[in-house]
Amino acid sequence: QVQLMESGGGSVQAGGSLRLSCVASGITYTKACMAWFRQFPGKEREGVAAIDSDGSTSYADSVKGRLTTSKDNAENTLYLHMNSLNPEDTATYYCAAELDPWVALPLEDKEYTYWGQGTQVTVSS
DSSP, X not given: OOEEEEEOOEEEETTOOEXXXXXXXXXXXXXXXXXXXXXXXXXXXXXXXXXXXXXXXXEOTXXXXXXXXXXXXXXXXXEEEEOSOOXXXXXXXXXXXXXXXXXXXXXXXXXXXXXXXXXXXXXXX
């Protein structure tokens, strides 16, 4: 059974930083494509960043240069490093995993089977 558990969310002032973590069980990061999504109230989830089994990454244009993803295969932990946060980044952030996506480094939620429960990030001005 695959389980993903996010942590690291919280409240921060604009310009600040956070690091989100996603620990997995039942899946090996070396064989999966992993991703971060976020969901604004009343909106659909949107892809933020993806990282595949060999460490290649992709990012949404809105976060390039500010948010980066990395993983520690030994610890089966995925990270989202969030810098220069602004109030528009306020959302619930989710990690997701897929063993065999149809496309490389997808940022569409339909491409992912496994999801965490989400962690809230709130950025105040």
